[in-house]
Amino acid sequence: MKVTTANYGDAIVVRAAGRIDQSSAGEFQKKLTDLVDMAIGSEKQIVVDLSKVDYISSVGLRALMVANKQAKPKGVTIRIASMQEVVREVFSISHFDKVFPTFEEMPKALQAVSALAAAAYTDED
Amino acid sequence: MTDAAAGPDETVAGEQRPEDIAPDLTGISGILGLWRGRAVGLAVLALCLVVDIAFLADNPLRRELYDLSQQLMPRPVESDLPVVVAIDERSIAEIGQWPWPRTVVADLIDRMGQGGALTIGLDVLFLDPDRQSPRHLADRMADPPADVVAYLRSLPDYDAELAATIARWPVVLGLGGTRTGSGVNAPVRPYPIAFTEPALKGLLTRFPGADHSLRQIASAAAGQGLLNAIEDPDAIIRRIPAVAMVDGRPVPAFALELLRVALGGLLTVTGKDGRIDGVQIGDWFVPTEADGTIYVPFSPPYASRYVSAIDVLRDDDVALSLDGAIAMIGLTGQGLVDLQTSPLRYRAPGIDVHAQLIEAIHEEYHVSRPGWTRWLELAALIAVGLILVFVVPVLPLRAGIPLIILLLALTIAGGLFAYATERVFVDTIGVAASGVVIGLAMLMVTLLIANAHRRALGQHLQRQREERARLQGELDAAREIQLGLLPGLDTLPDISAQLSLAAMLEPARDVGGDLYDFFMIDDDRLFLSVGDVSGKGVPASLFMAISKALYKSAVLRDIQDIDEIMMAANAEISRENPNMLFVTLFAGILNLRTGRLDYCNAGHEPPLVFTPGVPGIRLVEGGGGPPVCVLDDFPYMADSLDLAPGEMMLITTDGIGEAMNRDGDLYGNERLHGLIDGMGADMLSDQLQQTLYEDVKRHADGAPASDDITIMALRWMPPSANRG
Numbered sequence: 133m134k135v136t137t138a139n140y141g142d143a144i145v146v147r148a149a150g151r152i153d154q155s156s157a158g159e160f161q162k163k164l165t166d167l168v169d170m171a172i173g174s175e176k177q178i179v180v181d182l183s184k185v186d187y188i189s190s191v192g193l194r195a196l197m198v199a200n201k202q203a204k205p206k207g208v209t210i211r212i213a214s215m216q217e218v219v220r221e222v223f224s225i226s227h228f229d230k231v232f233p234t235f236e237e238m239p240k241a242l243q244a245v246s247a248l249a250a251a252a253y254t255d256e257d
Numbered sequence: 258m259t260d261a262a263a264g265p266d267e268t269v270a271g272e273q274r275p276e277d278i279a280p281d282l283t284g285i286s287g288i289l290g291l292w293r294g295r296a297v298g299l300a301v302l303a304l305c306l307v308v309d310i311a312f313l314a315d316n317p318l319r320r321e322l323y324d325l326s327q328q329l330m331p332r333p334v335e336s337d338l339p340v341v342v343a344i345d346e347r348s349i350a351e352i353g354q355w356p357w358p359r360t361v362v363a364d365l366i367d368r369m370g371q372g373g374a375l376t377i378g379l380d381v382l383f384l385d386p387d388r389q390s391p392r393h394l395a396d397r398m399a400d401p402p403a404d405v406v407a408y409l410r411s412l413p414d415y416d417a418e419l420a421a422t423i424a425r426w427p428v429v430l431g432l433g434g435t436r437t438g439s440g441v442n443a444p445v446r447p448y449p450i451a452f453t454e455p456a457l458k459g460l461l462t463r464f465p466g467a468d469h470s471l472r473q474i475a476s477a478a479a480g481q482g483l484l485n486a487i488e489d490p491d492a493i494i495r496r497i498p499a500v501a502m503v504d505g506r507p508v509p510a511f512a513l514e515l516l517r518v519a520l521g522g523l524l525t526v527t528g529k530d531g532r533i534d535g536v537q538i539g540d541w542f543v544p545t546e547a548d549g550t551i552y553v554p555f556s557p558p559y560a561s562r563y564v565s566a567i568d569v570l571r572d573d574d575v576a577l578s579l580d581g582a583i584a585m586i587g588l589t590g591q592g593l594v595d596l597q598t599s600p601l602r603y604r605a606p607g608i609d610v611h612a613q614l615i616e617a618i619h620e621e622y623h624v625s626r627p628g629w630t631r632w633l634e635l636a637a638l639i640a641v642g643l644i645l646v647f648v649v650p651v652l653p654l655r656a657g658i659p660l661i662i663l664l665l666a667l668t669i670a671g672g673l674f675a676y677a678t679e680r681v682f683v684d685t686i687g688v689a690a691s692g693v694v695i696g697l698a699m700l701m702v703t704l705l706i707a708n709a710h711r712r713a714l715g716q717h718l719q720r721q722r723e724e725r726a727r728l729q730g731e732l733d734a735a736r737e738i739q740l741g742l743l744p745g746l747d748t749l750p751d752i753s754a755q756l757s758l759a760a761m762l763e764p765a766r767d768v769g770g771d772l773y774d775f776f777m778i779d780d781d782r783l784f785l786s787v788g789d790v791s792g793k794g795v796p797a798s799l800f801m802a803i804s805k806a807l808y809k810s811a812v813l814r815d816i817q818d819i820d821e822i823m824m825a826a827n828a829e830i831s832r833e834n835p836n837m838l839f840v841t842l843f844a845g846i847l848n849l850r851t852g853r854l855d856y857c858n859a860g861h862e863p864p865l866v867f868t869p870g871v872p873g874i875r876l877v878e879g880g881g882g883p884p885v886c887v888l889d890d891f892p893y894m895a896d897s898l899d900l901a902p903g904e905m906m907l908i909t910t911d912g913i914g915e916a917m918n919r920d921g922d923l924y925g926n927e928r929l930h931g932l933i934d935g936m937g938a939d940m941l942s943d944q945l946q947q948t949l950y951e952d953v954k955r956h957a958d959g960a961p962a963s964d965d966i967t968i969m970a971l972r973w974m975p976p977s978a979n980r981g
Contacts, residue, residue, distance in 0.1 A: 190791040190841075197887045198837050226841060226860035227883040230891070 135163045141249035142176045143242050149184035152192030161195035164210075168199050172206045177245045181238055183214035188222055200231060209233065213241035294702030298646035301698040302639070305691035309638060313687055314631075320489060322669070322686040324600035326676040331601060332554040334562070336619035339515075339612040340582040341563045342369060343589040348567040355593055359387045359415040363422035365586065368569050370426035373580030376519045377428045378511060380484060380587040380608045383419070383470040384441045390415035416473055424477040427518050431484040431511050434464030434503055442469035445476040449517070450500060450507045451525045457533050458507060461549045462487065462498040467508070482514030486597070486610060487550055494597045494610055496550040499536045499543060500526055510551075512614040513538065515583050532628065543618050544625065552624040552682070553610060554617045555599045562612050563589070583615055626682045634684050641668060641692040649699040654707065661696035665689040735768040735798035739965075742802050744775060749783075754976055755849040756783070759942035760969040761950065763912075769965035770797025770840075771910045772805050776812075781850045784812050787908040787969050788842035788861065791884070800838045804830050804885065808844065819846050820895035823857040823882070831889035839884040843877075843908055852900035852973045857893045860884035864908040865929075868901065869945075869972075870938025874930055877906070905945065905972040907933070912966040916953045919960045924953055942970040 133156035134149045144167055152160050164180075171178050180196070182188070196210070203210055213235040215223060223229040235241035243250040291297070313319075342365065349355055362381070369377050386393065391412040395401050401409075423430075433440070444467070452458060464485065469475055483503065487496040500507050509517065509524050513536060517524045520539035526549065527542075528534045535544035545551050566586065568575040587608025588594040596604035617623070641664050649657050672685030743762055752758075760773050770790030778784050786808060790797040804826070811825040823844060830840070843864060845856030860883050863876040880896030882888075900906065916924040932952055936945065946968045953966060 193884075194791050194837065194839060197839055200887075201837065225862055227858075227881045228860070228887070230881070231883045231887050 140252040143245040143249035145179045147181045151187045153189040157191035157195050164199040168203045171208045179211045179241045211241045213238050293650040297702045298699045302642035318686045319684040327600040332556045334556045334559050336616040338619045339615040340584045342586045343563045344566045346590045351567045358389045359419040363419045366422050368576045369584050372576035374584035376515045378515045378585035383474045387415040420474045420477040427479045429480040429514050430478045433468045434485040435466045439466035440468040453527045457528050462501040464503045467503045480514040480518045482511030483508045498550050499545045512611045554624045555601050624680045630683045637688045642695045645696045657700045735795045736764050738798040757942040757972045759946040763966045765962045767793050770801045771965035771967040772801045783847045786844040788840050789910040790840045792838045796836050819855045820893045823893040827885050831886045839886040841884040855897045856880050866906050869936045869940040900973040908969040910967040912964040918958050924956045945970045
């Protein structure tokens with residue numbers, strides 16, 4: 133798994149790639165919680181781009197949950213965008229789609245953050 | 258859930274490969290272990306170099322190797338230029354005790370000269386006047402008559418006769434350098450020696466003085482040469498100074514002076530830049546070492562270079578055989594002379610060494626040890642040392658000794674090869690000796706490191722065993738917590754008339770935190786739940802226990818609706834969640850009388866509902882929310898379904914769907930649905946559970962389960978249906 137980050141206006145975009153499972157969830161969680169801290173400090177929002185994620189296990193979900201428990205009380209929302217079919221199914225069965233706002237595409241997620249973020253967004257892929 | 262939550266408080270002991278285990282090398286052993294012991298090896302190599310340079314320029318081992326070279330490859334005698342006229346035991350038996358009257362010696366010289374000898378050398382010193390000379394008889398008489406004295410004084414003087422004879426022939430006398438003191442008699446004249454550079458004199462071997470023959474005799478000779486050899490500590494003769502400094506004056510060696518007298522002219526020491534190249538005698542060039550010495554290449558004992566003095570005196574043929582030879586008179590008779598030991602270990606009279614040197618010069622058989630051999634030796638020492646330092650640590654220990662022996666043999670063989678082909682003596686035994694020291698040091702260090710490694714490995718294995726035992730203990734505890742909390746069917750009142758219920762849970766090796774529960778709320782209503790904690794081991798099993806207990810307490814607090822129960826339990830469990838785990842849970846309340854099921858699904862897999870023997874499976878969807886503890890205030894909404902009589906419900910955890918075989922293939926929903934479709938109409942819950950469990954195990958085909966397997970099956974069979 134690989135995690136990269138980018139800033140678009142007041143949105144911090146986290147791009148994960150590969151499988152988020154037992155072997156990679158720790159790193160994913162660390163990255164997420166660090167970014168949440170950063171977002172809290174700078175009053176930004178977080179968008180997780182899962183378009184390159186093939187699979188997410190319950191440990192991966194737990195990483196998202198831990199980040200959310202940290203972010204939510206401070207007014208930071210974590211948005212999930214561009215899920216592949218398998219990942220969408222996991223979110224659906226576990227109802228994590230009721231925990232996080234989810235978006236079909238990145239631009240819509242950024243639009244939901246702010247017009248500024250949407251304007252700043254460029255699809256690097 | 259398939260994957261365990263690796264929380265910060267969970268540590269799983271990973272398997273370490275043995276080579277990754279660093280031995281605890283501290284203090285001195287830390288230095289030994291540095292760079293696999295090579296640091297020590299390099300230090301020993303450096304020490305060997307220092308010792309070699311500072312102390313071992315000349316050493317017994319080197320002399321042994323030199324002697325071995327000569328013993329293996331002795332000089333074959335090809336020259337018959339020198340002949341030794343031996344004053345041997347037979348001559349003494351005929352003529353009388355040595356010293357002979359000098360007239361006899363003069364006769365011998367005359368016979369040799371007449372025989373045609375090129376030059377005549379005398380390895381004999383005439384230090385005092387001849388006492389047997391008749392004119393000296395008067396000196397030994399007590400009060401002799403004056404006329405007797407006068408008569409005796411008129412008789413011939415033996416010394417004068419010898420001097421006259423010597424003057425007739427090209428004769429070279431010997432002189433013996435002293436260790437201390439100026440010696441007997443004074444030199445009679447400067448020696449005809451020139452130097453291409455005056456500074457070369459400073460390189461020569463020095464003697465404080467020398468014993469000379471009587472001035473009367475010496476001044477008649479054509480030349481005089483030094484009889485001394487270089488004295489090695491073991492008293493074996495290996496070198497002779499071609500030219501030496503005696504009391505500040507250069508003196509040629511006896512052998513070279515014989516050649517000079519034969520060839521005529523000067524003897525010139527050549528060389529430059531503080532190094533002597535050799536000695537020029539007429540057209541002949543005799544190469545020497547930088548200090549003007551010559552290694553004498555010895556032949557095996559060679560009797561043919563000797564003739565007996567008595568034969569020269571008595572036998573014309575023998576005398577004539579000396580024609581063109583450099584003939585040297587020397588003492589060989591027992592008790593007359595100190596025998597010298599050669600590198601070939603035989604003992605020979607001193608004259609033999611001079612004869613052999615003349616042979617070698619004549620044959621141009623030249624053994625040398627040029628200055629560059631020293632550098633070659635040091636370079637070889639460094640090369641052998643580096644090979645050992647770098648190769649020994651990566652070789653198996655048992656290969657170390659053979660490697661050392663191989664290098665030792667190769668270097669010594671290299672030295673012998675250089676002698677065999679170039680007659681250059683290279684001290685490879687010093688190299689080999691240093692190699693042995695370095696090699697043994699490396700072996701020792703490698704052995705020490707290997708021992709340390711073995712100890713460290715042993716300790717590591719012990720720690721691993723302890724860790725595994727501890728982990729196993731924890732897992733056993735987790736399993737006990739998990740299984741101990743599950744209700745048995747015997748905790749229920751007899752409801753078999755309305756419901757066939759079966760439930761099972763098989764923990765995976767590292768305990769996945771699955772749970773199920775069921776109990777009667779009142780006479781008609783059965784609470785049931787199946788859940789899966791997102792974690793493994795003790796934390797998961799404890800969380801499972803807390804979740805189960807809090808649910809039950811919510812139910813028992815008389816909360817009626819399943820969504821209320823869900824929310825209450827969610828809020829309470831969320832407060833007891835230090836590890837931030839979550840649990841997916843399907844929970845419902847089944848009315849046994851009506852078949853109505855009110856349920857909530859907190860992120861769990863939807864259960865399946867079907868009628869055995871009738872195609873068609875429906876998923877129990879709806880009533881959904883995220884897993885318990887993900888959002889502590891989530892408003893769960895209940896849903897409900899009505900079971901038809903005879904309908905069956907199957908609730909599992911993902912330990913079923915995600916059960917893998919060794920190839921990584923999942924059991925999957927398709928196979929599950931196929932299994933259900935193939936069931937007979939009279940299938941009971943425990944049969945379904947057993948069939949499904951066996952099918953999952955068949956699929957796994959021995960692959961260990963990575964997650965708990967939980968199956969709950971129920972079939973509602975109301976009394977009316979039974980009756981009908």
